[in-house]
Amino acid sequence: MVPELADLLTTARVVTLPMVARFRGITAREAVLFEGPQGWTEFSPFVEYDDEESAAWLHAAIDFGWREAPAPLRDHIPVNATVPAIAAGEVRAVLDRYPGARTAKVKVAEPGQTLADDVARVRAVREYLGPEGRIRVDANALWNVDEAEHAIHALSPFDLEYVEQPCATVDELADIRSRTSYMGIPIAADESVRKASDPLAVARAGAADLLIVKAQPLGGVHSALRIVAEAGLPVVVSSAIDTSVGIAMGAHLAAAIPDLEYDCGLGTVAMFAVDVADHPLVPVDGSIPVNRPSLSPARLAELESTPERRDWWLDRVRRCYRLLERSAAL
Numbered sequence: 001m002v003p004e005l006a007d008l009l010t011t012a013r014v015v016t017l018p019m020v021a022r023f024r025g026i027t028a029r030e031a032v033l034f035e036g037p038q039g040w041t042e043f044s045p046f047v048e049y050d051d052e053e054s055a056a057w058l059h060a061a062i063d064f065g066w067r068e069a070p071a072p073l074r075d076h077i078p079v080n081a082t083v084p085a086i087a088a089g090e091v092r093a094v095l096d097r098y099p100g101a102r103t104a105k106v107k108v109a110e111p112g113q114t115l116a117d118d119v120a121r122v123r124a125v126r127e128y129l130g131p132e133g134r135i136r137v138d139a140n141a142l143w144n145v146d147e148a149e150h151a152i153h154a155l156s157p158f159d160l161e162y163v164e165q166p167c168a169t170v171d172e173l174a175d176i177r178s179r180t181s182y183m184g185i186p187i188a189a190d191e192s193v194r195k196a197s198d199p200l201a202v203a204r205a206g207a208a209d210l211l212i213v214k215a216q217p218l219g220g221v222h223s224a225l226r227i228v229a230e231a232g233l234p235v236v237v238s239s240a241i242d243t244s245v246g247i248a249m250g251a252h253l254a255a256a257i258p259d260l261e262y263d264c265g266l267g268t269v270a271m272f273a274v275d276v277a278d279h280p281l282v283p284v285d286g287s288i289p290v291n292r293p294s295l296s297p298a299r300l301a302e303l304e305s306t307p308e309r310r311d312w313w314l315d316r317v318r319r320c321y322r323l324l325e326r327s328a329a330l
């Protein structure tokens, strides 16, 4: 069943969630929430994304609100802590927000910082987690191949689980993967999956050892699940800094994947000072439950965006809906 545009718009709530610290350059996250027959669902492409890219996120919102999710194979999803490109001295306070996490993902290669900053941050994370903790780093495509080789070598003494999107292109990923294979550190693709016209190209090229998959940019739980099956690589389901509603979408995707060998990047509700759900999907004992959150009217009212931002988001919903109609994607 597919909703009419009017059905979407009548249930739409536009919210702005304050964050505890800056991430991806933002300190508040905006989202549209719709209530469908399956429960609440979320549409929250980043504000700078164009309509074509954002339309996949609307497809995902409709999928989760109007179509039954696949049968869950597990009721909890182990998650990683997410450490922004902060100073080493701030690492402890961030990790304290993820009780029981055995895995941390650390942002590296931040513009304006140095490799020494990355090394100090990763060292602080290793000291916090101890030798058995798992540390993965995410460069968000910001290194060239030589920089990546140098940085991965410098970070390797801290025992990395994998390096996420060290470079931008599929060819560069293949190159850095063969240059560093002697170190035995896997290479993960993120932007090469979620921002690519063909999300399977990186797998087909043998340019990554595992894939990061996100439900909203891949068009929803069902379409992401097909991509995972076709890729034939291990995956990590991760968030786009969604509210508890979008995180529930990711959790339902993760719950339906037969082999989930890595912890998922779905602990990010911990980044919000306030969330929309009665029981926010923050990690407890290192995992989040697989359920559909209920939202309290009082909390929705408290987090309601300004009329200007509401108009902006609902216009975006209309444009993306028309794009989906025109491409016969609904």
Ligand SMILES: O=C(O)CCC(=O)c1ccccc1C(=O)O
Pocket: 024, 080, 081, 082, 105, 138, 140, 190, 238, 239, 240, 241, 264, 265, 266, 268
């Ligand atoms: O994977 C995680 O731990 C959290 C999610 C995350 O890092 C992220 C969130 C929003 C946009 C991009 C990214 C990313 O993985 O690059």
Ligand SMILES: [Mg+2]
Pocket: 138, 140, 164, 165, 190, 191, 212
């Ligand atoms: Mg990433």
